[in-house]
Amino acid sequence: MSKTKNNFSSFLIFSGLIYLSACSPSVGIQVLQPAQLVIPDHVNTIAVIDRSKPSSGWATAALNLLNDNALFQDRNGRVKAVEGLTKTLTQTPRFAVKSTTVELNGSETGTSMLVPIDWRDIERICQDYKVDAVAAIEMFEPRNDIRITKGEVTEKKDGKEIKRTEFTANRMMNLRFGWRLYDPQSRQVLDEYVITKNATHTGKGETEKSARTNLSSGTTCVEDLSLQAGNEYGKRIAPTWITVHRTYFSSGDGVFKEPMKQAVRDVETAQWLKAEDIWAPIAAQKDDKKSAGKATYNLALANEVLGKLETALVFANSAYSDYAVSEAKDYIEILKQRISDSDRLKTQLNQKL
Numbered sequence: 001m002s003k004t005k006n007n008f009s010s011f012l013i014f015s016g017l018i019y020l021s022a023c024s025p026s027v028g029i030q031v032l033q034p035a036q037l038v039i040p041d042h043v044n045t046i047a048v049i050d051r052s053k054p055s056s057g058w059a060t061a062a063l064n065l066l067n068d069n070a071l072f073q074d075r076n077g078r079v080k081a082v083e084g085l086t087k088t089l090t091q092t093p094r095f096a097v098k099s100t101t102v103e104l105n106g107s108e109t110g111t112s113m114l115v116p117i118d119w120r121d122i123e124r125i126c127q128d129y130k131v132d133a134v135a136a137i138e139m140f141e142p143r144n145d146i147r148i149t150k151g152e153v154t155e156k157k158d159g160k161e162i163k164r165t166e167f168t169a170n171r172m173m174n175l176r177f178g179w180r181l182y183d184p185q186s187r188q189v190l191d192e193y194v195i196t197k198n199a200t201h202t203g204k205g206e207t208e209k210s211a212r213t214n215l216s217s218g219t220t221c222v223e224d225l226s227l228q229a230g231n232e233y234g235k236r237i238a239p240t241w242i243t244v245h246r247t248y249f250s251s252g253d254g255v256f257k258e259p260m261k262q263a264v265r266d267v268e269t270a271q272w273l274k275a276e277d278i279w280a281p282i283a284a285q286k287d288d289k290k291s292a293g294k295a296t297y298n299l300a301l302a303n304e305v306l307g308k309l310e311t312a313l314v315f316a317n318s319a320y321s322d323y324a325v326s327e328a329k330d331y332i333e334i335l336k337q338r339i340s341d342s343d344r345l346k347t348q349l350n351q352k353l
Contacts, residue, residue, distance in 0.1 A: 026247045027267060029305055032093070034344040036236045039094070039133075041350050042185055046095050047131040048086050049102035051117060052078050052140045052178070076219065077226040078140050081177055084230020085135060092238040094349060098129050104136075111141035113178040116189050122182045132185070135237070137230075139178025139194070144218060146171045148208050169203040169211035173221055177229040181237060195232055197225040239348055247327065248301050249294035256282050256291045263298070276302040283315075293323025300331065309339045 082099075089097035102125060107114050122134050146169055153166045174196065181191040199221050203214030234240065248267070252260035259278050266275040279302065282288075282295035300315035313335045320328035 024247050025250050025264060025267070026245045027301070027305075028243050028245050030241050031244050031338070032239050032345060033235070033242045034341050034348055035094070035238050035240075037191055038348055039181075039190060039237060040183060040186065043132045043183060043190075044095060045098065045131040046089060046133045046135050046181075047098045047100050047102070047125055047129045048082055048089070049100050049104065049125065049134060049136045050078055050082055051104040051136045051138045052106045053103050054111075055105040055108050074140070074142060077142060077175065077222045078137060080223045080226035081137050081140065081230040084227040084232075085137070085179075085234045086230070088231045088234025088240060089135075089238055092234070092240050094238045098131055100125070100129055106138055111139060111176075113139045113180075113192075113194075116180060117182065119182075119184060119187050123184045126184050132183075133190070134182040134184075135233075136180050136182070137177060138180055139176065140226075141176040142222065143174040144171065145173075146212065146215070148211060150208075165206065167205055167208045167211035169205075169208075169215050171199075171201045171203075171215050171218065171221075173199045173201075173218070173225070175222065175225050175229065177226070177233070179233050191237060193233065193236060195229045197229050199225060239345055246301050246304070246331075248298045252282065252291045252294065253288060254291075256288060256295075260291075260294070272302050272305050276306075289323060293319055293325045296323060297325050297328050297331070300328070300335070304335065304338070309335060309342060313339065 086097055086099050089095055104117070104121075106112075117134075117136065125134050126132065149168045149170070151166055151168065152163050155162050155164065175198075177195045177197070179191070179193050179195070180189055182188075183190050201216045201221065203211050203216070205211035205214050250260060250264045251257070259282065263275040263278040266272070266278070276299060279295040279298045283292050283299055285292060296315055297319040300312045300319060303309070303312035303315060313332065316328045316332045316335055319325040320332060
């Protein structure tokens with residue numbers, strides 16, 4: 001797993017984007033989030049295919065969408081789902097991913113999952129694309145329900161109340177995606193999973209037609225939800241980077257006022273070791289407990305960013321128990337989860353930190 005080993009060092013690299021709020025600054029850091037599944041070590045490269053094409057033809061399947069752009073939405077939803085999965089897998093240190101042009105017939109309408117693909121076909125795909133496993137979208141079930149209601153609204157014009165008719169169009173969109181992950185070496189379907197995505201939109205107008213026209217684009221909605229579904233499945237099978245935000249303390253009293261300001265500038269330029277050097281003596285001094293508590297909390301954050309999660313937890317516990325820093329209570333639980341996630345990542349990436 002050389003690709004994994006070369007990339008896992010990035011687990012300790014975090015972004016230094018700063019977001020200033022009215023009360024305290026917040027730093028955005030990238031965290032490697034473990035997958036929901038543990039995939040066998042021999043699987044390092046995955047091909048993504050589409051096996052959701054309706055065997056009865058696109059036009060028949062498009063009847064499920066009940067609007068003029070149904071055919072386009074149906075096809076494009078599948079494309080975007082595959083795109084979302086592929087993009088997510090390109091951003092994980094665990095796998096390499098290969099896009100394919102493989103499009104296989106699914107069920108008659110594409111809205112249910114057939115029995116798994118024959119292993120001879122899976123092996124052929126793996127040989128053709130030189131991959132270890134195949135991820136397939138095997139179901140795309142779109143439902144698009146638009147309901148129109150008629151009502152009256154009262155408006156004032158020239159000092160008089162005028163009633164007029166108003167139509168409201170409510171769209172309820174529901175998309176279901178079925179996925180499978182095939183491992184030809186063990187001849188096992190490693191995963192079979194269905195993702196459901198929903199969205200609602202409202203449009204108003206003086207006529208039923210204008211109310212429908214004022215709905216947001218159904219095509220855009222299908223594309224967005226399909227990308228989300230692909231991304232979600234990618235996160236299910238592969239560790240992925242996510243951005244989280246952490247607040248910290250920027251102010252100090254008396255002699256600690258200027259050093260705390262300098263530490264903020266260091267954080268803004270991602271110079272965490274310099275900030276740590278400033279916070280450490282402030283945390284160690286006994287004369288100003290309030291500033292010591294703030295600095296102790298900040299040291300917890302610095303150690304998290306530097307990848308020292310156990311040390312970060314020690315500082316967070318101290319900030320809460322020794323200095324009653326209330327923000328540290330929730331941070332303690334966050335760090336415990338990060339430590340647990342780190343243990344899971346060791347297994348998923350076959351590495352030791």
